[in-house]
Amino acid sequence: MKKQVLNGVKLLVFCILLSCNDREAIQAPVSDRIATDPYYNDSISNTNSQQRNPGPGGGVMMQAFYWDVPAGGNWYNTVKSKLASWDAAGISAIWLPPVSKAMNGPYSMGYDPSDYFDLGEYNQNGSVETRFGSKAELISLINTAHNYDIQVYADIVLNHNSGGQSESNPFTGTSTYTDFNPASGKFYRSASDFHPNNIVGYDEGVFGGFPDLSHSVPYVQDWLWNRSDGVGKYYKNVIGFDGWRFDYVKGFGGWVVREWNNNVGGFSVGEYWDGNAQKLQDWVNSTNRTSSAFDFACYYKMEEAFDGNDLTKLNGDMLWKRDAQKAVTFVANHDTDEIYDKMHAYAYIFTHEGYPTLFYKDYEEWLDKNKLNNLIWIHRNLATxxxxxxxxxxxxxxxxxxxxxxxxxxxxxxxxxxxxxxxxxxxxxxxxxxxxxxxxxxxxxxxxxxxxxxxxxxxxxxxxx
Known part of the structure; x- marks a missing residue:
């Protein structure tokens, strides 16, 4: 969602852990130990063994961007340069910003999508590359991540589009900016593909006044998830993405994510921005449990607990307590960064159930990386x-x-x-x-x-x- 400016190895690991009583290296920074300590490797003689066997506690996701990363088309290369150290620390997946060309071209963070098939190769909206780089650099980043067995998740914006030309709209009796003629030559859109149209007048939510894409239109469904050359299957089968972070899922029904996941596949997590754990659970269920959700209920309880000096708040309702397999926990992201006492919060999510997410700025700039590496190792190897x-x-x-x-x-x-x-x-x-x-x-x-x-x-x- 846009920044709110609008306001196998399990048994082997266990045995080694229980037998190596005199091993003190565990307290050293993980990144300094992996290459030399057999405790941190498995039977695969490969530097990527951390990811092939994420440990009994499960993997860790890195949000590999923040709001307003440097423009200029070099962000993919920046992330690529981090992969070796992230792999060594135990990161098993990265989440990238929206990769398609948006209305603001080289300046956009991608949340105003215009051409879903321009990943930085067509001269439109003021640039060839996106803010983050070229299509070739994106593919190189994904291939390098896969060489480390790190999965790559795409940020998918399906609710709204931006940058269309004005046209006469028969459904509103006015002119609307709903005429999309993408340079890629794929997924042309017109007024009939947005709300209102001749099928349905509206869906669950409009964002920021942008044209609201109508997922009830068969043509839209075909281009998003049905066609073999549609958005989802192109991103997965050609570009190489392993999963999806769905933006602003309050803007459309859970059935949309269900259909995408059933037709395209891959890991899935939705941004249902609500601190009510029951609503998060309801949204997961509305996708027929094909998707996880970010645990905003946990996020807000941690803020109350750690910043409010009242740890009893951690007794409160959270998605991970209801449905741990579908809860993605986090301490900060590109949209919201309200928790001040972050190390307590990271200690919490790395030792509790759920799929923990690290925020790029926290890991690379703001917090103690050695302490975070230690928590990653504890999560993956002990927290079961x-x-x-x-x-x-x-x-x-x-x-x-x-x-x-x-x-x-x-x-x-x-x-x-x-x-x-x-x-x-x-x-x-x-x-x-x-x-x-x-x-x-x-x-x-x-x-x-x-x-x-x-x-x-x-x-x-x-x-x-």
């Missing part, structure tokens, strides 16, 4: 099983992942060290804090209870040594 919340008050929050090996995460929002007795899933077992924030290595009792600690304004994450 369902979640039990063990304790929560204004300053402290403790939760347990009940898988094998599983973790206990301790969040402390106070200005002093805290300690607490908690029940684990481990009997008579030495545990350690895999963040290195505590040097304790306590042994759990026969009844699985143990005392753990957490530094002030920080977090600790415990698992078997």
């Amino acid at each position: 099983g369902n979640t039990s919340i063990l304790y929560a008050d204004n300053d402290e929050y403790i939760a347990r992942r009940n898988g094998s090996p599983g973790v206990v995460v301790y969040l402390n929002d106070s200005n002093q060290w805290t300690e607490r007795w908690i029940q684990t899933n481990w009997s008579n077992t030495i545990i350690k804090d895999y963040t290195g924030n505590s040097n304790w290595e306590p042994t759990t009792q026969g009844d699985q209870w143990v005392k753990i600690q957490c530094p002030p304004n920080s977090y600790s994450i415990w698992s078997v040594k």
Whole structure:
């Protein structure tokens, strides 16, 4: 959505983890260890083994852009230059901005789509390349990502179009900017392809006054997801995208995403911008569960908890608690960046259920990359099983992942060290804090209870040594 200016290896990993009691390298930055420590590799003798086996905890997505990335057509090359280090850190997928030529050509972030088939190769709207680069550079980026077994997700804007010419509109009795004559020669559009038309007057939502694409029109359906040379199948089968981030899905019915996914395939996540977990669940269900959704309910609860110094807010309703397999969690994105206490938030999403997303600026510029790499490794290798919340008050929050090996995460929002007795899933077992924030290595009792600690304004994450 546009920025709101408008306002196999599982068993092997487990065995190695349980047998290597004296291995202290875990507390070093992940990026410094992968090449030399066999713990971080599998039986595939290949630098890409991290992605071929994302670990029992699952993968991590990187939002590989932010609002107003540098113009000039070099962003694809910038992202491409990051892939080796992102692979080493454990990133398993990247999400790119909209790749098609938009109304504002070289200056557009892509959310005003004009020609879905101009990926930076036709001279229209003021440029050949898009803001991010050329079609050839895009394909090179995707191919390089695939060489690292990193998936690539496209940002798909289906609700609205922009940049059409004025025409007489028989459905409104006025002139509207609905005459699209793309230089690619594909998917011409006219007034009959937008709302209102002779099939339906409107759908779920109009955005920003742009012409509102009508997905009820068979011609539109054909060009978006049915045709073998249509948008979806061209992006997937020719360009090489592995999945989709659907923009502003409040603007059309969930059936649209369902039809796209059933006909095109690939991973799917929708931007249903709402802090109500029930509404997020309803939208996922409306796609016949073919799509995940960004967990805005989790996002806003984290903001209340960490910025409001009330960790009891984490007891609130979130999509991951209802439907963990369909929840994509995040701390910031190109549209909204409201959480100030980000490290607590990342510690939360990397230790809880859901598919966690890293924001480019957080990782590359604003936060401690070594700490984020550590959390990525913990997520992928230790954070398994369902979640039990063990304790929560204004300053402290403790939760347990009940898988094998599983973790206990301790969040402390106070200005002093805290300690607490908690029940684990481990009997008579030495545990350690895999963040290195505590040097304790306590042994759990026969009844699985143990005392753990957490530094002030920080977090600790415990698992078997």
